[in-house]
Amino acid sequence: MDGFYEAFGERVRKARTALGMNQQELGSAVGLNRTSISNIEKGRQRVALHMLFEFGSVLQVEPESLLPAPDGRSDVLDELPEDARGWAQNVLANAQKEERRG
Known part of the structure; x- marks a missing residue:
């Protein structure tokens, strides 16, 4: 189970840094302190299900x-250079919004 929370924390960190957001800003936005965000990103703190949203x-x-991923597969974004991940995440997010508008 620890590996699950470590992977979740890594995904949170990648999404946060892609937006140019620091831990304090993310914490304030979701109602947690910076230390909690740090612990979540390191997989040391578990997150309540509603916090996922x-x-x-x-x-x-x-x-x-x-x-x-349940089978332990890595995210395709992991294969991109760090400086390209934010751009790719934005492209994917915009595509998902367009798809929902349909």
Whole structure:
């Protein structure tokens, strides 16, 4: 189970940094302190289920995209250079919004 929370925390960190947001800003936006965000990103603090939607909203990603794949597969974004991930996440988020508008 620890690996699950570590992977979740890594996804939160990647989404946060892609937006240029620091831990304090994310914490304030979701109602947690900076230390909690740090612990979540390191997999040391578990998150209540309803917080998944808070994180998704603030980080401008679909909540399920923060969840690790059940079979342990890595995210395709992991294969991109760090400086291209934010751009790719924005493109995907915009495509998902357009798809929902349909």
